[in-house]
Amino acid sequence: MAYEFLLCEKRDKTALVTLNRPDKRNALSIALRNEIDHCLGELADDDSVSVVVLAGAGPSFCAGFDRNEFFIQTPEHVEALIESTDRFHLRLMNFPKPLVAAINGPAMGGGLDLAVLCDVRICAQDAVFAHPEIKFGAPTLYGPLAEVIGGGLARDLCLTGRRIDAQEAHRIGLVSSVVPLDRLLEEAVAVANSIAEAPLAGLKTVKQMIIDRYCWRYVTGEDIFASLRPPGSQA
Numbered sequence: 001m002a003y004e005f006l007l008c009e010k011r012d013k014t015a016l017v018t019l020n021r022p023d024k025r026n027a028l029s030i031a032l033r034n035e036i037d038h039c040l041g042e043l044a045d046d047d048s049v050s051v052v053v054l055a056g057a058g059p060s061f062c063a064g065f066d067r068n069e070f071f072i073q074t075p076e077h078v079e080a081l082i083e084s085t086d087r088f089h090l091r092l093m094n095f096p097k098p099l100v101a102a103i104n105g106p107a108m109g110g111g112l113d114l115a116v117l118c119d120v121r122i123c124a125q126d127a128v129f130a131h132p133e134i135k136f137g138a139p140t141l142y143g144p145l146a147e148v149i150g151g152g153l154a155r156d157l158c159l160t161g162r163r164i165d166a167q168e169a170h171r172i173g174l175v176s177s178v179v180p181l182d183r184l185l186e187e188a189v190a191v192a193n194s195i196a197e198a199p200l201a202g203l204k205t206v207k208q209m210i211i212d213r214y215c216w217r218y219v220t221g222e223d224i225f226a227s228l229r230p231p232g233s234q235a
Contacts, residue, residue: 022058064109
């Protein structure tokens with residue numbers, strides 16, 4: 001399938017998926033979230049693909065959700081906003097194969113969530129990370145970040161909205177390595193290819209254990225996104 005806001009390229013057992021809204025700093029619009037959901041759904045079912053690398057076109061990895069869409073309050077739009085948000089997050093959380101994030105430049109808000117919901121994160125030296133949405137009243141997605149860096153540090157970042165640079169991200173375990181920008185994609189694909197050397201069945205078994213660990217409370221029926229929705233809205 002051809003996408004308007006995504007690029008998808010298969011390289012042996014690795015697929016490279018690139019967010020392609022560089023003029024909007026790859027902000028996660030409803031359309032882009034839907035395309036990511038659809039693309040990952042296809043790659044999940046493609047047994048020729050063992051690992052997926054997620055990257056961002058242009059100088060940013062992802063600036064987060066497209067804030068302009070939050071000012072449209074028609075019932076149809078609010079429903080589309082909620083539904084696409086749920087599917088986007090759940091697709092990433094339950095993706096059955098390893099995901100590698102190649103993070104160039106800012107990964108903000110939902111962009112940080114996108115990176116955190118990958119299994120391995122590699123960033124360029126100019127990468128920065130933050131949850132600035134807390135400053136204008138939007139709750140942050142705490143659980144997956146806490147699973148990666150620990151509860152204390154996750155509370156710090158979620159509640160303060162402060163920025164951290166690539167070096168601090170590496171020190172606290174948010175990213176596995178920091179590389180020069182011109183080597184970022186090469187390094188991320190190399191890691192993905194190394195992962196893809198293992199049999200797909202084994203990778204999917206390990207990935208399911210990862211999913212079971214950080215999603216255990218969600219599969220009990222708790223509504224993961226209830227706190228993110230406007231008061232009075234319905235799923």
